[in-house]
Amino acid sequence: MSKPTKIVLDESRIPRNWYNVLADLPSPPPPPLHPGTLQPVGPDDLAPLFPMPLIEQEVSTERFIPIPEEVLDVYRLWRPTPLIRARRLERALGTPARIYYKYEGTSPAGSHKPNTAVPQAFYNAQQGIRRLTTETGAGQWGSALSFACAQYGLDCEVWMVRASYDQKPYRKLLMQVWGATVHASPSPVTEAGRKVLADDPDSPGSLGIAISEAVEVAAQHEDTRYALGSVLNHVLLHQTVIGEEALEQLAAVGETPDLIVGCTGGGSNFGGLAFPFLREKLVGRMNPEIRAVEPAACPSFTKGVYAYDYGDTAGLTPLMKMHTLGHDFVPDPIHAGGLRYHGMSPLLSHMYELGLFTAVARTQTECFEAGVRFARAEGIVPAPEPTHALAETIAEALRCKETGEEKVIVTALCGHGHFDLAAYDRYLSGAMEDFELPQERIEAALAHLPKV
Amino acid sequence: MSKPTKIVLDESRIPRNWYNVLADLPSPPPPPLHPGTLQPVGPDDLAPLFPMPLIEQEVSTERFIPIPEEVLDVYRLWRPTPLIRARRLERALGTPARIYYKYEGTSPAGSHKPNTAVPQAFYNAQQGIRRLTTETGAGQWGSALSFACAQYGLDCEVWMVRASYDQKPYRKLLMQVWGATVHASPSPVTEAGRKVLADDPDSPGSLGIAISEAVEVAAQHEDTRYALGSVLNHVLLHQTVIGEEALEQLAAVGETPDLIVGCTGGGSNFGGLAFPFLREKLVGRMNPEIRAVEPAACPSFTKGVYAYDYGDTAGLTPLMKMHTLGHDFVPDPIHAGGLRYHGMSPLLSHMYELGLFTAVARTQTECFEAGVRFARAEGIVPAPEPTHALAETIAEALRCKETGEEKVIVTALCGHGHFDLAAYDRYLSGAMEDFELPQERIEAALAHLPKV
Numbered sequence: 001m002s003k004p005t006k007i008v009l010d011e012s013r014i015p016r017n018w019y020n021v022l023a024d025l026p027s028p029p030p031p032p033l034h035p036g037t038l039q040p041v042g043p044d045d046l047a048p049l050f051p052m053p054l055i056e057q058e059v060s061t062e063r064f065i066p067i068p069e070e071v072l073d074v075y076r077l078w079r080p081t082p083l084i085r086a087r088r089l090e091r092a093l094g095t096p097a098r099i100y101y102k103y104e105g106t107s108p109a110g111s112h113k114p115n116t117a118v119p120q121a122f123y124n125a126q127q128g129i130r131r132l133t134t135e136t137g138a139g140q141w142g143s144a145l146s147f148a149c150a151q152y153g154l155d156c157e158v159w160m161v162r163a164s165y166d167q168k169p170y171r172k173l174l175m176q177v178w179g180a181t182v183h184a185s186p187s188p189v190t191e192a193g194r195k196v197l198a199d200d201p202d203s204p205g206s207l208g209i210a211i212s213e214a215v216e217v218a219a220q221h222e223d224t225r226y227a228l229g230s231v232l233n234h235v236l237l238h239q240t241v242i243g244e245e246a247l248e249q250l251a252a253v254g255e256t257p258d259l260i261v262g263c264t265g266g267g268s269n270f271g272g273l274a275f276p277f278l279r280e281k282l283v284g285r286m287n288p289e290i291r292a293v294e295p296a297a298c299p300s301f302t303k304g305v306y307a308y309d310y311g312d313t314a315g316l317t318p319l320m321k322m323h324t325l326g327h328d329f330v331p332d333p334i335h336a337g338g339l340r341y342h343g344m345s346p347l348l349s350h351m352y353e354l355g356l357f358t359a360v361a362r363t364q365t366e367c368f369e370a371g372v373r374f375a376r377a378e379g380i381v382p383a384p385e386p387t388h389a390l391a392e393t394i395a396e397a398l399r400c401k402e403t404g405e406e407k408v409i410v411t412a413l414c415g416h417g418h419f420d421l422a423a424y425d426r427y428l429s430g431a432m433e434d435f436e437l438p439q440e441r442i443e444a445a446l447a448h449l450p451k452v
Numbered sequence: 453m454s455k456p457t458k459i460v461l462d463e464s465r466i467p468r469n470w471y472n473v474l475a476d477l478p479s480p481p482p483p484p485l486h487p488g489t490l491q492p493v494g495p496d497d498l499a500p501l502f503p504m505p506l507i508e509q510e511v512s513t514e515r516f517i518p519i520p521e522e523v524l525d526v527y528r529l530w531r532p533t534p535l536i537r538a539r540r541l542e543r544a545l546g547t548p549a550r551i552y553y554k555y556e557g558t559s560p561a562g563s564h565k566p567n568t569a570v571p572q573a574f575y576n577a578q579q580g581i582r583r584l585t586t587e588t589g590a591g592q593w594g595s596a597l598s599f600a601c602a603q604y605g606l607d608c609e610v611w612m613v614r615a616s617y618d619q620k621p622y623r624k625l626l627m628q629v630w631g632a633t634v635h636a637s638p639s640p641v642t643e644a645g646r647k648v649l650a651d652d653p654d655s656p657g658s659l660g661i662a663i664s665e666a667v668e669v670a671a672q673h674e675d676t677r678y679a680l681g682s683v684l685n686h687v688l689l690h691q692t693v694i695g696e697e698a699l700e701q702l703a704a705v706g707e708t709p710d711l712i713v714g715c716t717g718g719g720s721n722f723g724g725l726a727f728p729f730l731r732e733k734l735v736g737r738m739n740p741e742i743r744a745v746e747p748a749a750c751p752s753f754t755k756g757v758y759a760y761d762y763g764d765t766a767g768l769t770p771l772m773k774m775h776t777l778g779h780d781f782v783p784d785p786i787h788a789g790g791l792r793y794h795g796m797s798p799l800l801s802h803m804y805e806l807g808l809f810t811a812v813a814r815t816q817t818e819c820f821e822a823g824v825r826f827a828r829a830e831g832i833v834p835a836p837e838p839t840h841a842l843a844e845t846i847a848e849a850l851r852c853k854e855t856g857e858e859k860v861i862v863t864a865l866c867g868h869g870h871f872d873l874a875a876y877d878r879y880l881s882g883a884m885e886d887f888e889l890p891q892e893r894i895e896a897a898l899a900h901l902p903k904v
Contacts, residue, residue, distance in 0.1 A: 005528040008460050076457040077536070077831050084529070088603070106558060108831030110870070150828045151540070170622075173873035176880055177827050375629050376602045379529050379560030418562070418870040421625035428628055 005087055007249040009080040014072055015244040018237045021275040021347070023063035024282055029350035032318040033308060038452060041318045048219045049226045051127040054120065057234040065237065070126075071119045074151050078107045078114075079241065083249035083410075089377040090397070097400035098255070099393060101413040102246045102273060105380065109174075111415030112269050113144030113229055116238035120227045121148035130223040131155040135185065135210030138164050138337035139171025140383075140415065141229030146180035159185035159193075159213040162205035164337070170419050185210040192216050206330075207341075208313030215316070230266025231311065231320075231345050239272025246410060247276050255408050257288040259396060262412040263388040264292040264301065264359070265338045267345030269414040277410075278356060288410075290357035292348075293388040295367075297435045298331040300324060300344045301352060301359035303442055308452040309343060319450060322349040326445030332435035334364050335423035336384035342445070360392060363434045367391045368427035371417070383415040384423055457539055459701040461532040466524055467696040470689045473727040473799070475515035476734055481802035484770040485760065490904060493770045500671045501678045503579040506572065509686040517689065519571070522578075526570045526603050530559045531693065535701035535862075541829040542849070549852040550707070551845060553865040554698045554725060557832065561626070563867030564721050565596030565681055568690035572679045573600035582675040583607040587637065587662030590616050590789035591623025592835075592867065593681030598632035611637035611645075611665040614657035616789070622871050637662040644668050658782075659793075660765030667768070682718025683763065683772075683797050691724025698862060699728050707860050709740040711848060714864040715840040716744040716753065716811070717790045719797030721866040729862075730808060740862075742809035744800075745840040747819075749887045750783040752776060752796045753804060753811035755894055760904040761795060771902060774801040778897030784887035786816050787875035788836035794897075814843045815886045820879035822846050823869070835867040836875055 022028060031040035043055045050058075057065060067075075086099040104112035124132055132154055136142030142158040149156035158180050165172055165184040172182050183189060185205045186196035192212040196203050203209075218226035228235060250257060260277050262270035270292050280286045294301055300323040309324040311317035323344040325331075331340040344352075351357065371387035373394065374380070382390060393411045400407050417424065426432040474480060483492035495507045502510075509517060519527075538551040556564035576584055584606055588594025594610040601608035610632050617624055617636040624634050637657045638645035644664040648655050655661075670678035680687060702709060712729050714722035722744050732738045746753055752775040761776040763769035775796040777783075783792040796804075803809065823839035825846065826832070834842060845863045852859050869876065878884040 004463050005525075006463050006530075008462060010460060011456050011458050073457075077540075078458075088529075108827075108833070147831055151831075169877075170870075170873045173877050173880075174833065174870075177824060177833055177873070177876050179828055372629060375560075376631055379599055379603075381560070381626065381629055418622075418626075421622045421629070424629050425621075425625045428625075 003253050005085050007083045007252055009245060009249060011076050011080065013248060014075055014079050015067065015241050017064035017066055019240040019244060019276050019279060020060055020063055020065055020237055021278065022061050022233065024279055025351065026354065029346050030321040032320045032346070033452065035310065035315065035317065035319055049215065051123050051129060051225055053123040053127070054234050057237055058232060068122060071122050074118045075241070080245045081106050083246055086378055089374060092373070092377045093394065093397050093401065095397040095401045096404055097397040097407045097409055099397060100250065100408070100410045102242055102410065103380065103413045104242065105413065105416035109140070109144040109147050110418060111140050111144065111383065112239060112242060112272060113141050114147060115241055115272065116229065116235045116268065117144040117148035117227070118151065119238050121145070121152050121154055124225050125152035125154055129154065129225050131157060131221070132225055132227045133157045133214040133218045134227045134229070135159045135207060135214045137161050137207050137340070139168060139175070139419070140338055142180070142182070143171055143174045144229065145227055146175040146178040149180065150178045156180040157217065158182045159187060159210040161185055161207060161210050162203065168419065185213050187213060190216045206313060211312050212314055212316060230268040231343070233347050235268050236271035236275070236345060236347055239268045240275050242272040242412065243274060243276030246273060247280065250410065256286050257410045258407045259409045260288050260290045261389045261392050261409060262292060263339060263385050263414070264294050264344065264348070265341050265385065267348040269412050271345065271348055273412040274357065291392065292357060292359040293392045294359060294361050295334055295336055295339045295388060296361040296363045297334045297437055298325065298340055299361040299437070300342065302361045305446055306349060306353055307449050309449055311343060315450070319452060320346045322346045323352065325442055326448055328448050329442070329445035334435070335420065336367070336388065338385045339388065362388050362391045365427065365432055365434050368424065368432060370394050372424070372427065380413065381417045382413055383417045384420050386412060386414045455705050457537050459535045459704055461697060461701060463528050463532065465700060466527055466531050467519065467693050469516035469518055471692040471696060471728050471731060472512055472515055472517055472689055473730065474513050474685065476731055477803065478806065481798050482773040484772045484798070485904065487762070487767065487769065487771055501667065503575050503581060503677055505575040506686050509689055510684060520574060523571045523574050527693070532697045533558050535698055538830055541826060544825070544829045545846065545849050545853065547849040547853045548856055549849040549859045549861055551849060552702070552860070552862045554694055554862065555832065555865045556694065557865065557868035561592070561596040561599050562870060563592050563596065563835065564691060564694060564724060565593050566599060567693055567724065568681065568687045568720065569596040569600035569679070570603065571690050573597070573604045573606055576677050577604035577606055581606065581677050583609060583673070584677055584679045585609045585666040585670045586679045586681070587611045587659060587666045589613050589659050591620060591627070591871070592790055594632070594634070595623055595626045596681065597679055598627040598630040601632065602630045608632040609669065610634045611639060611662040613637055613659060613662050614655065620871065637665050639665060642668045658765060663764050664766055664768060682720040683795070685799050687720050688723035688727070688797060688799055691720045692727050694724040694864065695726060695728030698725065699732065702862070708738050709862045710859045711861045712740050712742045713745060713841045713844050713861060715791060715837050715866070716746050716796065716800070717793050717837065719800040721864050723797065723800055725864040726809065743844065744809055744811040745844045746811060746813050747786055747788055747791045747840060748813040748815045749786045749889055750777065750792055751813040751889070752794065754813045757898055758801060758805055759901050761901055763795060767902070771904060772798045774798045775804065777894055778900055780900050781894070781897035786887070787872065788819070788840065790837045791840065812844060814840050817879065817884055817886050819843045820876065820884060824876070824879065832865065833869040833876070834865055835869045836872050838864060838866045
């Protein structure tokens with residue numbers, strides 16, 4: 001066999017810089033606005049929540065930002081991640097397309113999230129912060145931050161949505177193994193939590209409530225900051241190690257991609273893979289189509305509007321201009337919890353408006369069908385989120401089978417599904433539902449957009 | 453940093469041969485005996501259960517056995533596995549020892565078991581077999597075989613001990629994602645199962661019963677064979693890819709090991725790492741101590757006897773000369789299910805008698821303490837089985853801290869603990885018990901050894 005199946009890089013090839021796509025855009029994204037004054041948010045507004053190095057990264061226009069040695073030292077535990085040619089899947093599909101997947105499930109937390117959790121924990125520790133707070137839904141982000149905090153001796157406090165806390169004990173246990181304190185949210189330890197519990201002692205919680213609790217504790221303590229796992233510019237920045245490595249790996253086998261495919265919830269996995277390829281496209285070194293895949297149950301790109309909206313349900317965060325279904329839109333309970341967000345990264349939203357990539361939506365059952373097909377051919381059982389990218393990849397590969405095109409497709413397999421097997425059970429037993437999303441429901445939520 | 457933390461090899465470096473330690477032993481192990489005639493078991497006795505290429509490997513004295521191209525093609529999905537220098541653990545312990553771990557958790561099934569499941573499935577498919585049967589306790593082996601069967605288009609039927617089937621649904625679901633049929637054992641589909649159910653409709657099952665069911669179905673059908681995940685020579689043979697890769701990885705960083713440490717249940721993980729190092733030791737190229745670590749609750753090497761005994765509880769298998777606690781010894785319910793076996797690989801037992809390696813026992817709580825310590829330093833949450841090797845490794849590293857020795861320790865991290873977090877929960881909550889194993893209990897079981 002002339003070309004390898006699995007393209008691995010020596011750890012000396014971990015990128016030394018994150019790539020900041022802001023440097024190469026024709027115009028910057030509109031600024032976030034203070035929810036009270038409606039003025040652009042400044043560094044001072046963010047200082048109670050984030051350490052200054054991260055605030056600087058949030059607004060930087062430097063093209064490359066050096067990765068600190070102390071962060072590389074932890075990245076080395078699992079990076080570079082493999083880029084794998086899906087030969088067995090190609091054979092099963094009978095496609096002339098060549099499919100490559102960048103597998104981020106080799107990280108200790110099992111997803112791409114540690115790529116940003118590690119530097120976030122590092123910068124906070126460097127600034128003398130002793131504790132980080134955050135929220136988590138199904139637990140991917142909470143476990144990544146727990147792992148990262150353990151590496152720098154930080155305490156980690158996670159508010160986990162009550163429904164997940166009760167139904168998904170394994171991810172909670174994973175956080176505890178790494179030493180984190182995990183609260184079911186709403187919790188009695190915050191004002192925000194107590195308020196909800198007073199109204200409804202049996203509240204199942206929500207990401208919006210959990211954010212309020214984590215932010216409240218961070219804002220009240222000098223030695224505590226808050227950490228966010230997606231949406232913001234600095235989060236997408238840290239994830240660009242994915243795309244930088246993939247570029248080098250494709251070059252090593254002499255391939256030029258025709259299509260880049262990633263799933264989008266808050267946007268960090270997609271941005272992390274796509275931005276370095278977009279840079280190469282902008283300077284004319286390659287010309288791949290770049291395609292985002294979102295759930296049909298939460299289609300912010302394909303059915304939402306581009307408008308200023310809140311990041312949380314309660315309307316406490318800054319207003320961000322983004323593709324949104326409305327901050328009080330509650331997505332149906334699809335199993336891809338990481339994609340159940342009413343909004344989208346403002347940076348990606350701006351780039352979508354500039355026409356730099358396309359977007360499509362996929363239903364839950366077609367995604368799990370793709371996940372099972374992938375698992376049986378390639379072995380890895382994917383998390384529900386990246387099955388969206390796999391469904392699109394497989395559909396494209398089957399189109400190539402008809403046309404005979406030898407398209408080179410690169411997709412992001414951002415995590416494994418070891419903690420999501422109950423969802424596969426529903427699919428295999430025929431009990432998985434697809435949700436209708438009537439246009440009126442979106443319109444009702446959009447009617448509540450803030451007036452800016 | 454001059455030397456890498458993570459030593460990865462290109463897939464062209466996957467070993468092309470398995471190493472057969474039988475070629476280098478001063479004497480062969482005593483043969484297995486037919487349970488009826490007490491005569492040595494011949495190929496014809498095994499033919500209803502195993503395909504001829506595996507029977508040949510079981511008795512071969514060839515030093516190197518070529519790995520078929522079709523097996524390498526699947527190994528490539530995750531092999532070579534990384535050898536990782538545990539720098540962060542060393543720092544946390546303050547030891548001058550240099551600790552390396554060979555991590556097998558990157559396989560799709562999350563352990564070293566696919567190293568033998570894949571060739572077993574391949575040889576069966578090559579011989580025209582259509583279906584494999586097997587038993588599984590906690591599910592590590594069953595999931596590895598399910599994955600392997602999916603790669604060669606074989607049906608896979610797994611009898612999973614009822615207690616695990618009910619308590620550990622995730623591993624069952626993993627097998628189903630790969631297309632396997634999973635029966636709770638005792639099951640109504642076999643004679644053996646129906647017999648147990650007639651006596652006790654609520655039987656929690658046992659590995660012994662599950663083996664009987666899987667063997668019964670294999671023996672009754674021309675197109676069906678049985679597969680075993682440990683103990684036998686051909687299984688240990690296939691696992692030597694672990695040690696061969698580790699040898700090359702250590703050479704790449706100029707290290708010579710002083711100590712090799714692995715956990716032992718049936719022996720396949722330990723043998724897989726240790727055999728290639730033993731070969732190098734026998735020819736004088738290095739001189740590492742080789743140490744097996746077993747659970748204090750199931751100490752076949754350190755408290756058992758070396759005698760002919762049955763492989764199963766019911767006494768249906770051939771008699772094997774091995775270290776045993778007696779075939780009706782029932783180990784206490786430690787969480788390291790993969791180490792709860794009354795016997796030991798006959799090959800390893802023979803080698804232990806020859807003085808080729810040493811053995812120690814560790815209690816459950818000291819193992820989990822080591823597992824948590826490792827997870828917080830290195831990120832990876834280990835399966836309960838390899839925490840035994842980690843407990844010994846950490847103890848040795850702390851001894852080095854006292855003596856100042858810069859010992860090079862190599863240990864086998866044979867799988868991740870993503871499906872074992874309930875056990876970590878028990879440890880972290882202080883509810884984990886250690887079991888006393890009174891000498892009388894061992895003696896009672898040994899009194900039932902077959903008379904040979």
